[in-house]
Amino acid sequence: MNHDVYMAGFGGQGILLIGNLLAYATILEGNQASYFPAYGVEKRGGAATCTIVMSDKSVGSPVVGEPEAALLLNPLSMEKYYSHVRSGGFALINSSLIDDDGSRRTDIKRLLIPANEMALAIGDSRLVNMIVLGAYVEYSKVVSVDSLKEALKEVLPERNHRFLPMNHQALEAGAEFCRQAFAS
Amino acid sequence: MTKRLFVKGNEAVAMGALEAGCRYYFGYPITPQSDIPEYISREMPKLGGQFIQAESEVASINMLLGASASGARAMTSSSSPGISLKQEGISYMAGSECPGLIVNICRSGPGLGGIDASQADYFQSVKGGGHGGYHIIVLAPDSVQEMYDMAMLAFDLSDRYRVPAMILADAVIGQMKEGLTPHSYVAPDDLEVKDWALIGDGKAGEQKVVKSLYLGDGELEAHNNHLHAKYAVMQVKEVRYEGVELDDAELVVTAYGSTARIAKTAVRLAREQGMKVGLLRPITLFPFPKAAFKEHTSAGQKVLCFELNNGQMVEDVRLSVPRTDVSFYGRAPGAGSLPTPEEFLDQIRTHYEA
Numbered sequence: 001m002n003h004d005v006y007m008a009g010f011g012g013q014g015i016l017l018i019g020n021l022l023a024y025a026t027i028l029e030g031n032q033a034s035y036f037p038a039y040g041v042e043k044r045g046g047a048a049t050c051t052i053v054m055s056d057k058s059v060g061s062p063v064v065g066e067p068e069a070a071l072l073l074n075p076l077s078m079e080k081y082y083s084h085v086r087s088g089g090f091a092l093i094n095s096s097l098i099d100d101d102g103s104r105r106t107d108i109k110r111l112l113i114p115a116n117e118m119a120l121a122i123g124d125s126r127l128v129n130m131i132v133l134g135a136y137v138e139y140s141k142v143v144s145v146d147s148l149k150e151a152l153k154e155v156l157p158e159r160n161h162r163f164l165p166m167n168h169q170a171l172e173a174g175a176e177f178c179r180q181a182f183a184s
Numbered sequence: 185m186t187k188r189l190f191v192k193g194n195e196a197v198a199m200g201a202l203e204a205g206c207r208y209y210f211g212y213p214i215t216p217q218s219d220i221p222e223y224i225s226r227e228m229p230k231l232g233g234q235f236i237q238a239e240s241e242v243a244s245i246n247m248l249l250g251a252s253a254s255g256a257r258a259m260t261s262s263s264s265p266g267i268s269l270k271q272e273g274i275s276y277m278a279g280s281e282c283p284g285l286i287v288n289i290c291r292s293g294p295g296l297g298g299i300d301a302s303q304a305d306y307f308q309s310v311k312g313g314g315h316g317g318y319h320i321i322v323l324a325p326d327s328v329q330e331m332y333d334m335a336m337l338a339f340d341l342s343d344r345y346r347v348p349a350m351i352l353a354d355a356v357i358g359q360m361k362e363g364l365t366p367h368s369y370v371a372p373d374d375l376e377v378k379d380w381a382l383i384g385d386g387k388a389g390e391q392k393v394v395k396s397l398y399l400g401d402g403e404l405e406a407h408n409n410h411l412h413a414k415y416a417v418m419q420v421k422e423v424r425y426e427g428v429e430l431d432d433a434e435l436v437v438t439a440y441g442s443t444a445r446i447a448k449t450a451v452r453l454a455r456e457q458g459m460k461v462g463l464l465r466p467i468t469l470f471p472f473p474k475a476a477f478k479e480h481t482s483a484g485q486k487v488l489c490f491e492l493n494n495g496q497m498v499e500d501v502r503l504s505v506p507r508t509d510v511s512f513y514g515r516a517p518g519a520g521s522l523p524t525p526e527e528f529l530d531q532i533r534t535h536y537e538a
Binding site for chain 2: 024
C-alpha cells in the first residue's frame with residue numbers, strides 16, 4: 001500500500017487533529033506513516049494544512065506536490081489546492097462552505113459533503129473534521145474506522161473520553177454518506 | 185517487541201537526549217523548536233535533572249558551557265535567530281574543549297525571516313559560526329527515528345573528542361510525526377572518564393583548568409593545532425553517510441535532512457522511469473563525506489545537489505570532487521517554497537538527459 005492525502009482548512013476546523021489521527025491509525029495497523037503539518041502563526045482562523053503519507057514500506061518524502069487525495073474544508077483551500085490533486089485522484093469537498101459545480105476538474109473523482117450541516121445534526125459543529133475523515137477512509141480504505149476509533153481513544157486524554165461516542169457517530173456518518181454517494 | 189511510538193521529531197531528539205543521560209537543559213523558546221523545551225520541562229524533573237528556561241539564548245549557551253565544564257551531559261536547543269545569539273558561547277565551548285549538544289531546528293532567514301523550514305544555516309553550522317577558526321560536529325538526521333538515535337550519537341562523539349556537537353534539522357524534520365522505536369542507550373566502550381572536569385570535592389589535588397584564553401608565546405598556536413588535529417582524526421574515523429542505489433548510478437543526487445527525504449522519493453520515481461540515479465546523503469555535515477563523493481564519482485558520474493537554500497553544501501561537494509560536473513538546484517526558504525518530489529524529478533530528468 002502507498003497512499004497520500006493533503007488536508008486543508010482554516011485553523012479551528014480540526015485539520016491537524018484528523019491528520020494526526022489518520023497517521024497514528026496507520027501506525028497502529030502496522031504500516032508506516034508520516035504526518036507533516038504546516039500552519040500559520042495564528043491560533044485560529046489562519047491556514048492549517050497537513051500531508052499524510054502512508055506506506056507498507058518506508059515513507060520517502062513527507063512532502064507531496066500532487067496528492068492522490070485532498071480534503072478541502074474551506075473556500076481558500078479549494079482555491080489554492082484543488083488544482084494540485086493528481087489526475088485520477090480524489091477530492092472531498094466541504095459543500096457547506098464551498099461551491100463547486102464540477103466543471104473545474106473532470107479528471108478526478110469528487111465527493112461533495114455538507115459536513116457543517118451533518119455535524120450540527122449530530123449535535124456539535126466541531127465534528128466537521130471527523131465526518132470528513134470518516135468519508136475519506138470509507139473511500140480510500142487506507143485504515144479501518146475501528147483503527148481510527150482506537151487511535152482516538154489513545155490520543156484523547158481520559159477526561160475527554162465522554163466525547164468518544166459523539167466522535168464515533170461522526171466518523172460513521174461520514175463513512176455512510178460516502179457509501180451512499182458512490183452506491184447511487 | 186518495544187511499542188512503536190508516534191511522535192514529533194522535536195520530541196524524539198529530546199527523548200534520545202534524556203535516554204543518553206542528559207540531565208541538564210538550558211534554553212529559551214522559539215518556533216519551530218519549542219516542543220523540545222516543552223517535552224524536557226515535563227520529563228526532566230522526573231529523572232532528577234534540571235530544566236532551566238534562561239533569560240536569553242546568550243545566557244543558556246553559557247549555562248551549557250558551565251554544566252559541560254563540570255563533566256555533565258547537557259544540552260540546549262533553539263532555532264536560527266537564537267542559534268546566532270549562541271555563537272559566542274559555542275566558540276568559547278569549542279575553545280575550551282567543552283562537549284555538549286546544541287540542537288538547531290532551522291527556520292528561514294536572514295534576520296527574523298519566517299518560521300518555515302530552511303537549510304540556510306549550513307555554512308554557519310559547518311564552518312564555525314562564531315569567531316576563531318574552529319569546527320563543531322554537525323549531524324543531519326532525516327527522520328524522526330534518526331532524531332532519537334542521533335541525539336545519543338551526538339553526545340558520544342562530543343564526549344569522545346571534547347568537541348561540541350550540533351544536530352541540524354529544520355521545521356520539516358522537527359514538526360513532522362512518524363513512528364519511533366525507542367531503545368536503550370548503551371555507552372561506547374571507549375568513552376573515557378572526564379578527568380578534566382571541574383568537580384570540586386574539597387580535597388587537595390591537581391589543579392584543573394577549563395579555559396579558552398592562551399596568552400603565552402606559542403600557546404594558542406599549539407592549542408589551535410591540537411584542535412585541528414582532532415578535526416583531522418574525525419575526518420578519517422567519524423564520517424557517516426547513506427547511499428541509495430549508488431552502484432550503477434550515472435547521476436548522483438545529494439541532499440541532507442528534509443530535502444534528502446524529498447529526494448528519496450524523486451530518486452525512486454526516476455528509477456521507475458528507467459533512469460540510473462542514486463542518492464548520497466551526508467549524515468555528518470562536519471566531518472563531510474569527501475571520500476564518499478570521490479568514490480561514487482570516480483567513473484565520471486555527474487552530481488546534482490538539492491538544498492532548501494541558495495547553494496551552500498554544494499560548495500563542499502565541489503571542493504570534494506573538483507573535476508566532477510556538479511549542478512545545484514535549490515529553493516530559497518520561506519512560506520510556500522518547500523520543494524516537492526515532482527519538482528526534484530523534473531530536475532533529475534533534465535540533468536540526467538543533458
